[in-house]
Amino acid sequence: MPKLYTTMLGKTVRSIARLRGGGSALPGLFVEKIDGSFVPNTLAQLPRGVVMISGTNGKTTTTKMVTELLESQGLKVFTNRTGSNFIRGVAAALLGEVDMRGRLDADIAVLELDEAHAVHFVKTVAPRYSLLLNVMRDQLDRFGEIDATTKMLTAIAERTTERVVLNREDPRIVSIGDSLSAHKATYFGLDPSLASHFPNDDELHNGPRAPHMSRPIANVTLEAFKDNTATFKIAGERLSTSLKLQGIYNIFNAAAALALVRTIIGDKADNTKLVAALANVTPAFGRGEQLTVGGMPLQLVLVKNPAGFRLGLSSFPAEKYATMIAINDNYADGRDMSWLWDVDFDSLRVSGVGEVSGIRAYDMALRLQYDEVEMAHVEPNLKKALTHFIHKYPDTPKRIYCTYTAMLALRRELGTITTVEVVS
Amino acid sequence: MSSRIIHIVQLYPKDMNIYGDWGNVLTLKRRLEWHGYAPVLTEYNQGDTFPQDVDIIIGGGGQDSGQTIIQDDLLKIGPKLHDLVEEGVPMLLICGLYQLFGNFFKTLDGTVIKGIGVLDLETHGGTERLIGNIVTKSHEFGDIIGYENHSGQTYLDKSMMPLGLVQKGAGNNGHDATEGVRYKNVIGSYLHGSLLPKNPAIADFLIEQAVIKRYGEFTPTVVDDRFATLARSAALKRPR
Numbered sequence: 001m002p003k004l005y006t007t008m009l010g011k012t013v014r015s016i017a018r019l020r021g022g023g024s025a026l027p028g029l030f031v032e033k034i035d036g037s038f039v040p041n042t043l044a045q046l047p048r049g050v051v052m053i054s055g056t057n058g059k060t061t062t063t064k065m066v067t068e069l070l071e072s073q074g075l076k077v078f079t080n081r082t083g084s085n086f087i088r089g090v091a092a093a094l095l096g097e098v099d100m101r102g103r104l105d106a107d108i109a110v111l112e113l114d115e116a117h118a119v120h121f122v123k124t125v126a127p128r129y130s131l132l133l134n135v136m137r138d139q140l141d142r143f144g145e146i147d148a149t150t151k152m153l154t155a156i157a158e159r160t161t162e163r164v165v166l167n168r169e170d171p172r173i174v175s176i177g178d179s180l181s182a183h184k185a186t187y188f189g190l191d192p193s194l195a196s197h198f199p200n201d202d203e204l205h206n207g208p209r210a211p212h213m214s215r216p217i218a219n220v221t222l223e224a225f226k227d228n229t230a231t232f233k234i235a236g237e238r239l240s241t242s243l244k245l246q247g248i249y250n251i252f253n254a255a256a257a258l259a260l261v262r263t264i265i266g267d268k269a270d271n272t273k274l275v276a277a278l279a280n281v282t283p284a285f286g287r288g289e290q291l292t293v294g295g296m297p298l299q300l301v302l303v304k305n306p307a308g309f310r311l312g313l314s315s316f317p318a319e320k321y322a323t324m325i326a327i328n329d330n331y332a333d334g335r336d337m338s339w340l341w342d343v344d345f346d347s348l349r350v351s352g353v354g355e356v357s358g359i360r361a362y363d364m365a366l367r368l369q370y371d372e373v374e375m376a377h378v379e380p381n382l383k384k385a386l387t388h389f390i391h392k393y394p395d396t397p398k399r400i401y402c403t404y405t406a407m408l409a410l411r412r413e414l415g416t417i418t419t420v421e422v423v424s
Numbered sequence: 425m426s427s428r429i430i431h432i433v434q435l436y437p438k439d440m441n442i443y444g445d446w447g448n449v450l451t452l453k454r455r456l457e458w459h460g461y462a463p464v465l466t467e468y469n470q471g472d473t474f475p476q477d478v479d480i481i482i483g484g485g486g487q488d489s490g491q492t493i494i495q496d497d498l499l500k501i502g503p504k505l506h507d508l509v510e511e512g513v514p515m516l517l518i519c520g521l522y523q524l525f526g527n528f529f530k531t532l533d534g535t536v537i538k539g540i541g542v543l544d545l546e547t548h549g550g551t552e553r554l555i556g557n558i559v560t561k562s563h564e565f566g567d568i569i570g571y572e573n574h575s576g577q578t579y580l581d582k583s584m585m586p587l588g589l590v591q592k593g594a595g596n597n598g599h600d601a602t603e604g605v606r607y608k609n610v611i612g613s614y615l616h617g618s619l620l621p622k623n624p625a626i627a628d629f630l631i632e633q634a635v636i637k638r639y640g641e642f643t644p645t646v647v648d649d650r651f652a653t654l655a656r657s658a659a660l661k662r663p664r
Contacts, residue, residue, distance in 0.1 A: 145487045329662060335557060335663075336617070337444075337571065337617055337659075338617055339444060340444070341618045342444050342447075359662075360655075360658060361658075363655045366621050366652055369648075
């Protein structure tokens with residue numbers, strides 16, 4: 001149980017921050033400062049422990065899937081659903097859930113943490129289970145190098161007490177599995193016929209891999225998908241379902257979520273029920289989230305790194321959509337703009353880009369110029385750009401690719417003209 | 425006009441290609457096209473036969489693991505590269521290959537990775553990563569704007585000219601205010617971002633040298649660098 005005064009002070013700061021319309025991080029930062037044991041002590045109450053989800057791409061959507069799948073099996077789940085995947089984000093989310101005495105009414109916690117923060121987090125909270133999705137070049141200005149990221153994920157795996165669920169299609173993740181004792185690692189994967197849709201980091205840069213010599217046996221594999229219907233092979237059984245999630249990478253992450261939940265629940269897992277629950281999962285905020293503006297759909301696609309941006313572009317065809325791109329370079333976005341040059345924008349050449357915005361709008365415009373993609377308008381100010389974009393294309397569905405802080409700002413603006421789910 | 429071919433050779437794209445090095449290659453390709461030439465890109469990876477036609481050489485950064493992989497191959501083609509440098513072939517070397525064109529890279533644990541010694545400089549592994557937005561000043565190219573991310577600290581021999589002097593950021597080593605190297609038609613630098621799109625003067629220098637060397641003269645067209653100019657001024661205002 002956390003200390004009484006920490007909980008009370010923290011909850012007070014949270015109320016004040018919310019009154020002022022502030023972000024979710026501040027109260028988290030506050031309790032982190034006054035009492036470093038708040039998070040571990042609060043989580044220690046949970047009878048089924050802590051589940052950690054990390055990796056470069058897909059954490060937020062996968063965490064949402066895992067949470068909803070566990071709920072379908074009757075568990076009460078605590079999760080950090082803001083996508084603020086720093087430790088202070090977890091602290092802030094806990095403050096919102098505990099009562100004044102610090103009690104947390106949940107069976108299990110499912111937490112997504114950014115690799116660099118997860119390494120510190122696991123020193124005080126050993127997860128019972130963890131899921132490691134992938135290693136891609138992401139915000140290298142913060143982490144240094146991709147091999148360094150692999151080391152961080154290895155540390156998470158080593159601190160995990162029960163089982164680690166791993167992506168057998170990512171060679172760097174498989175190498176983490178190789179370093180663990182055999183009974184501790186379990187895998188999710190793809191049918192070989194789908195491999196070309198999911199290039200790993202090396203393949204993104206060097207072209208397709210040589211056929212895998214031997215891959216670990218997977219607990220769950222994604223066998224096929226067409227439109228929004230996916231077929232999974234779960235312990236030898238083939239099960240199909242339609243999905244509300246869009247984007248091929250989300251469908252692969254569904255296999256990850258299934259493998260993790262089956263590992264947590266054990267033999268009692270009801271596969272049919274799990275797959276049915278998966279059908280109802282909607283996209284996490286900003287991850288292909290669909291809003292309505294002026295009677296037309298507007299989709300927000302978060303882009304954080306070259307792999308994610310490329311997967312987004314190949315998942316969502318540009319035709320019949322007006323496209324906007326908003327690139328910020330605040331700390332949470334990554335300051336280095338190099339990553340834009342590792343994304344191929346040829347697929348936007350046919351339709352062009354309606355609006356380019358964000359602090360680094362001109363870096364993005366420069367990038368599009370070199371891929372010879374037409375741009376209708378460039379305006380760094382997000383509010384002005386959004387207004388211009390919406391008014392210029394009143395009768396067209398819209399899609400906005402945006403970095404993390406640009407997405408938060410755009411959602412705020414969109415909240416003044418349409419219904420935007422408040423996530424805190 | 426467009427039959428006038430210029431051969432770009434990219435060194436080790438498989439193992440030394442990180443932080444948007446592709447942006448530099450793409451910038452050379454497009455600007456060559458816009459200036460009325462036909463770029464032909466050849467990738468040289470370890471074990472390949474070194475290409476006959478070489479007008480511009482471009483090499484990027486890598487992780488320590490990538491550097492180890494290419495080291496032997498690079499030493500093998502070293503003499504060839506040495507000749508091309510002395511002949512005046514324009515080259516752009518970023519980060520990892522900038523280091524390995526020097527005399528050596530001594531890592532923190534004392535391992536010495538031998539370079540090809542075309543550039544008289546040496547690099548020592550540092551404990552601190554030098555990361556952030558950087559601006560340097562060059563009398564040849566004006567302000568050079570980019571992003572650095574390296575732990576190696578490079579020191580130039582007195583005979584070598586730096587590419588620029590650091591206005592904001594760390595540069596070669598964080599101590600002597602130099603950044604990069606400038607020798608014959610070779611440019612070495614730690615700058616990503618990518619370097620060439622936001623510094624078109626450097627891109628056009630490499631192109632001009634290559635074209636003059638092959639065709640005797642170069643008549644540039646006017647490229648619309650509006651976005652480059654605006655991106656440069658936006659970058660100048662950003663925190664480190």
